[in-house]
Amino acid sequence: MSNSLGTYFKVTTFGESHGKAIGCVIDGCPPGVKIEEEYIQKYLDRRKPGRNKYVTSRKEEDKVSFISGVYKGKTTGNPLCLVCYNYNKLSKDYKNIKDIFRPGHADITYLLKYGIRDYKGGGRSSARTTIALVIAGSIARKILKEFFNVKIYSYINSIGKTKISFLSKKIIKGSIFTIPNKKDIRKVKREIRNSVLECDSVGSSIKIVIGGLMPGIGEPLYKKLDMELTKNLIGLNAVKSIAIGNGYKMHRIKGSKSNDQINSRGFLSNKAGGILGGISTGQDIIINIMVKPTPSIYIEQKTICKEYKELKIKTSGRHDPCVGLRAPVITESITSIVIINLIIKQRLNLFF
């Protein structure tokens, strides 16, 4: 009963990491949107592991196919059902941990919640379920761009202690790392290589930018723009903290330094991240998220098994040394779903 997100462009997801398929039903997609499988595939490919040696070497096909709601390449207004069948299910990779709780993972809380343990790739707690969000997000993003000229992008802001400087939006597109700066790629590779050598993993931060959003988006109470964004972005596996605009510093400074003053051409700065009172100002919306290091590491850690016996665990199998590297396309997808819902809401406000 908590498998849907969005109210008007409503995405209901289904599927388990090691089940038959992962997919979603989208209810509320307008008719007449031109959507082809190849278009969605592009975004799924950005998410896909196995693209280079800095991400997990698991091979996943992740090919999307339409079940309903599309006729001759266009949406009909009927509910869209889209699925990705699972082909590469190495459940045996997980057998040796089937009774053990991995530190930093949801194994223990899922068992405590449901009384059952689905050890095969984490079931619904697996980040593989974000495939459904990338599918739905790619459609939302298309509508945002074509109907409203809203463009969403994101980039890695830091890896461990390495800060990355923003240079140009162009490089983001070309880079498999989603890093806005050719020069810093070398630094990033070094940081990751080092943590791999140490059998460890490393955290990261991601900046998300919504460009071209009209002012007035976001509801005054309980459905503010920052509420909806924060909620859904912190929902992404491994995200543990979030800030709107310069939010990380706001508590340490004075009012005279935190306000964005205004002149006849607009705001003189954007410390508020483009949001005032939960409503967009017409500036770029800026959000920063902090991603924890992959909890699966190749160093021995203390833990217990289902029978409460103490033991040591050392991860085997294939895992990303830095989960943040694959996160940008997912954060953009989530953001697209949030924004399209709030834009529809605002049009509803202006009805009469």
Add this chain to the structure above:
Amino acid sequence: MSNSLGTYFKVTTFGESHGKAIGCVIDGCPPGVKIEEEYIQKYLDRRKPGRNKYVTSRKEEDKVSFISGVYKGKTTGNPLCLVCYNYNKLSKDYKNIKDIFRPGHADITYLLKYGIRDYKGGGRSSARTTIALVIAGSIARKILKEFFNVKIYSYINSIGKTKISFLSKKIIKGSIFTIPNKKDIRKVKREIRNSVLECDSVGSSIKIVIGGLMPGIGEPLYKKLDMELTKNLIGLNAVKSIAIGNGYKMHRIKGSKSNDQINSRGFLSNKAGGILGGISTGQDIIINIMVKPTPSIYIEQKTICKEYKELKIKTSGRHDPCVGLRAPVITESITSIVIINLIIKQRLNLFF
């Protein structure tokens, strides 16, 4: 259409800052809960301004009264309607700013959203609407404590650059400042006095702790415990950033430093803030929020009026030098409403 929060213990709020009353309807409160107006009043009084010279000198009565749902001091299961009539409406305080956009305020975005300007105390964007949350939260908190032994408290963690050290929960209760440490009160007073002397305001951070929460609370996807908490806490006026547990540092460290290892007596640390995979672990839930400085300052700032003419504004009227000081009881109320909803959800999961 965005005036409700909660799904099972559902709070719908109404009322404007300078209207007849502020109140709420609670749908889904169980029958048989003993609630008296005096009990709720205690929490409203903690929120009330005018209690000492460090908060705004506005006098607000904020007396709650029941309209429905209570019979002989107990809830009946019918919808509760509770209101607080507004007595001290100095709308003239706001007349001189009726065409001017105050930097850092929602004046401009509300106008851009609705095409109308309600200058009298901010209408629904005013923090006075949190009265409704304190009312509903005080009832949620009572149920949490009596039925589930869950206890929620919070304290000021820092004011501007002054960090406050945690000493004991006892002092929190007695202090008008919600500060866990007698010794630090002097430092806090000095920090605020200084910003008042500079005609400025100052930011702050607040730590919220949920004690006694059973494991298993929070849904696996789209209604995770951290999603629901961050969403609703960032919705509070002036909150611009949020972190779960040690979330502010997670992106800079390695996996071996961020995981909480486990032994047979439980977790060896609580860096995750008591949440794994969006579900409570049984430890204390720990959330940090960053509150920006009051945007209303007595220093001249650049702005424009409705006709786009540039001018300078210097706040008059009565404003808190540090909005964070009055926020703790509100953050606890919001947290209570979130938690009671998720506990009900979990009981629903375990139905059969």
Add this chain to the structure above:
Amino acid sequence: MSNSLGTYFKVTTFGESHGKAIGCVIDGCPPGVKIEEEYIQKYLDRRKPGRNKYVTSRKEEDKVSFISGVYKGKTTGNPLCLVCYNYNKLSKDYKNIKDIFRPGHADITYLLKYGIRDYKGGGRSSARTTIALVIAGSIARKILKEFFNVKIYSYINSIGKTKISFLSKKIIKGSIFTIPNKKDIRKVKREIRNSVLECDSVGSSIKIVIGGLMPGIGEPLYKKLDMELTKNLIGLNAVKSIAIGNGYKMHRIKGSKSNDQINSRGFLSNKAGGILGGISTGQDIIINIMVKPTPSIYIEQKTICKEYKELKIKTSGRHDPCVGLRAPVITESITSIVIINLIIKQRLNLFF
């Protein structure tokens, strides 16, 4: 948790028959609608008992007052809160039945559901709660008429075995009986007088007509126009059956007699009641509801008390001999709330 109706123009009601007040919060009412208390009062007065000797002699003031959402006689877009305080609470009228289950009443099912008995006028099961629907419906009706030229009316179609012939919409307005025919008023009075003389009560049927509704209203599945109307009208106390258009005969006839044929000027008949596939055709929408006789009668009936002891009950107190007589304004109010929600939904469909 089931105290709201409508999704976009959302009405949450509160209050008990013998409590402090009955009222509602409307979330989603557009801004700029001119609403005065006198306007709403007109509809409350149509519902009010005590207007003539054919309805209950209880005197109820039922004066509406605004709590929020209206400024200078116009809605602001903020949630509207409206209440009617209860003045004439003769709870003692109900004392003698406080442990007895009245046949045909919800006394027994409420006790079985909640384990508690609110004998004072039925609590939330009382038809007095429809005051909230009349208040909200009168605002919905105004928007429907002014923005969309949709007009809703209803009339008594039959009382007991007396059928009433439709003559003109004009007479409906003037008549305290909501009967479309001066001539038949005498017959109706006789039918009611007879049932009063027999210490009995009598059933009735009501026809509701929605005029001017544009085609295309109603969703294809699970939110069809007939689904929403039927659901909400059968929810009115004492309604036990409902038919769309000629629905009562449809099961006995052949397809060649039940289809509405079409020519270039439109449909040649309206047996379908203006709805095909759950969507409005542009014709008048026609619904018939059947209302059971008032269950409170002055004849002895067998029943039991809370301790399962058998006894006989003979109603005392003040009751309508024919509840249908006061129902028309309520059915129109419910219909107005349903229709405004579906019109908004359809505009949402056509967004892009």
Add this chain to the structure above:
Amino acid sequence: MSNSLGTYFKVTTFGESHGKAIGCVIDGCPPGVKIEEEYIQKYLDRRKPGRNKYVTSRKEEDKVSFISGVYKGKTTGNPLCLVCYNYNKLSKDYKNIKDIFRPGHADITYLLKYGIRDYKGGGRSSARTTIALVIAGSIARKILKEFFNVKIYSYINSIGKTKISFLSKKIIKGSIFTIPNKKDIRKVKREIRNSVLECDSVGSSIKIVIGGLMPGIGEPLYKKLDMELTKNLIGLNAVKSIAIGNGYKMHRIKGSKSNDQINSRGFLSNKAGGILGGISTGQDIIINIMVKPTPSIYIEQKTICKEYKELKIKTSGRHDPCVGLRAPVITESITSIVIINLIIKQRLNLFF
């Protein structure tokens, strides 16, 4: 956005009559329910056309398969996705009507609503979409029976002017006609054969009985048991009227004849259909629905085409002479989904 039904056991359907598949996602199904495809198939087979010469001769495979939410033959608590691929899509059957509005069909209202015409079997307006309800309903029905001992059955009450007398529940099971009486089958066959000979179709009525439902089910307002049942049953294609218990006669009789009196062993009659004040009494719940004749008939009827030119239409293709004959399993499925949702709701009420 109107493709879901149910709140707790929430069914979201997708798929078009002539698309790739028809299916549903069920969110909120409890874990541990033993479900096999064969079990569901049994109910789909009862719905399937082509079983005898009295229903349409279209052959449809309608084989269900699981996509997610089931592991080793048991539900996991994760969302269930189930689909039925479409194999027998004779879209050419519909080509000749692609610009013509069939009387009694939703062709014209769908075009008026959406501005597009999906002539291939009616798209989402097709009764084929009820496949999804039969799938979800069969699971709901299993839970109702195994966990709560609630049993739902239905039977044809009348065909055209032929009334069918109730004899025994046993015969219902065996009969392909869902008729409670061997003797009447001959009469029914004759009635249908006659209408086929006349190139016409015929209406019918169906009685639905919910046995074993505990008292207390149904919410006091806006989610009453009768509201939820009538809404969802009238949503079934061709249903135009509905009555609770003896509802069709209630408006013509006196209170002394319509009340169900009570003695220490329970109610002395069940005219109210087992519902008082929207809440179940513990008796059988009885609902009657009236189904109109199939609108597709082989007699010439007046109609127009998209260009408003007048013409005559005579149905070709394969159609049921009496749609009611295939309806019982669908009405039982819908009823099962409604009841499971209200039972969960009631358990939620009794939480604390």
